[in-house]
Amino acid sequence: MKIAVMSDFHLGYNExxxxxxxxxxxxxxxxxxxxxxxxxxxxRNPNQETIYEAVKMLAETKKKLKPLKIxxxxxxxxxxxxxxxxxxxxxxKGMPNIIQILHESGLLVNTHAVKTRVENxxxxxxxxxxxxxxxxxxxxxxFEPEKNLFNIFLLHQTxxxxxxxxxxxxxxxxxxxxxxxxxLYCNGHIHHHFIFKxxxxxxxxxxxxxxxxxTNSKGFYVYDTESKKAEFQExxxxxxxxxxxxxxxxxxxxxxxxxxDEIAKTPASIPLPMLRxxxxxxxxxxEDLDFKIKTSKVLLTVEKNITSSTLKDKINQLRSMDYxxxxxxxxxxxxxxxxxxxxxxxxxxxxxxxxxxxxx
Numbered sequence: 001m002k003i004a005v006m007s008d009f010h011l012g013y014n015e016x017x018x019x020x021x022x023x024x025x026x027x028x029x030x031x032x033x034x035x036x037x038x039x040x041x042x043x044r045n046p047n048q049e050t051i052y053e054a055v056k057m058l059a060e061t062k063k064k065l066k067p068l069k070i071x072x073x074x075x076x077x078x079x080x081x082x083x084x085x086x087x088x089x090x091x092x093k094g095m096p097n098i099i100q101i102l103h104e105s106g107l108l109v110n111t112h113a114v115k116t117r118v119e120n121x122x123x124x125x126x127x128x129x130x131x132x133x134x135x136x137x138x139x140x141x142x143f144e145p146e147k148n149l150f151n152i153f154l155l156h157q158t159x160x161x162x163x164x165x166x167x168x169x170x171x172x173x174x175x176x177x178x179x180x181x182x183x184l185y186c187n188g189h190i191h192h193h194f195i196f197k198x199x200x201x202x203x204x205x206x207x208x209x210x211x212x213x214x215t216n217s218k219g220f221y222v223y224d225t226e227s228k229k230a231e232f233q234e235x236x237x238x239x240x241x242x243x244x245x246x247x248x249x250x251x252x253x254x255x256x257x258x259x260x261d262e263i264a265k266t267p268a269s270i271p272l273p274m275l276r277x278x279x280x281x282x283x284x285x286x287e288d289l290d291f292k293i294k295t296s297k298v299l300l301t302v303e304k305n306i307t308s309s310t311l312k313d314k315i316n317q318l319r320s321m322d323y324x325x326x327x328x329x330x331x332x333x334x335x336x337x338x339x340x341x342x343x344x345x346x347x348x349x350x351x352x353x354x355x356x357x358x359x360x
Contacts, residue, residue: 001119004028004233006220007037007156007188008086008204012050016238016271017042017206022057023235024205024220029064031222033118036108037188037202038086038128038156041098051098058107070109071117082116083108086156086188087128099127111154113141121225122146124179125154128189131171134158143179150225153179156188162196175199184223192216193232200230205237210276210301212242239273241266241298247281252291255281259302263295276301283308 006028009021021040028034041050058081065079085099103110112127122145129137134157145151158172175196178185185199192213193203202220219234245258259277266275275298286308293300 002031008039010042013042034081084125085127122149128156153182244278
């Protein structure tokens with residue numbers, strides 16, 4: 001059996017979320033079964049327009065999928081994706097989430113904490129929970145594979161020890177916490193795609209985090225249960241570019257010129273590409289940082305980490321306590337000379353640079 005494994009549509013995040021999820025489902029309909037590992041929706045309370053688009057998409061998918069019987073106990077379903085709720089769909093205890101509602105409508109199968117059978121497959125899963133409760137939740141549910149079946153486990157969590165170059169996860173579960181002896185694990189929540197041993201991480205179908213790792217392709221995996229191999233299927237997406245500018249002793253004019261250079265270097269494409277520019281700079285003198293860049297070539301986001309050289313020098317002096325005559329002084333001694341020390345450090349801690357500059 002060939003299974004399309006996808007995740008994190010984040011429907012309602014923006015228009016791209018609908019366009020790209022629709023393409024993913026259309027391509028996936030050519031295979032035997034569709035699995036979605038959480039966060040179909042971006043909000044736990046999606047608006048009516050988002051629900052309407054989701055229902056249309058799922059209804060169209062149901063028409064296109066090959067005839068395939070899916071069972072949960074005595075309940076039977078036909079030709080629908082198998083899904084778990086993600087962290088974005090989590091609701092208060094006792095309140096139905098949008099995935100449960102769509103399950104009752106017959107447009108998908110919710111396999112959270114339930115065994116779902118499809119021919120010789122047994123599929124189980126756990127909805128997304130807060131990272132600090134994930135190990136406890138897995139242990140409490142005590143998931144076990146079924147004998148003589150191909151067992152798949154779905155989850156929507158951070159996995160902190162997956163050996164992947166861009167991984168910087170510090171919280172969440174470890175691979176050793178996963179239920180033992182399943183043939184395949186499929187995990188959502190992480191927005192870039194890769195494979196770690198028998199764990200498939202399909203990534204999101206839409207850019208939401210604007211991280212450099214999200215400049216990679218989007219799509220889904222197709223897993224073949226006979227060959228036990230997975231192949232990534234790319235979908236068309238709005239391109240994302242991320243660049244960084246570092247300048248010392250500069251001016252707002254030079255910063256704007258560098259940003260415009262980055263815009264000019266960005267390849268043209270349809271739809272308009274996204275460009276995130278991170279600016280790390282120190283100014284020669286204090287200037288207004290509320291500058292705008294007009295462009296019709298890209299969807300631009302500028303992250304400004306900018307301070308004045310004077311303020312930077314004074315912060316460095318405070319850090320080294322080298323206030324006078326290049327001699328080391330204690331905080332107590334500095335406090336006698338500078339009676340606004342507590343207020344200054346509080347402003348620096350909060351990142352309120354303008355307030356800190358005024359105190360110096």
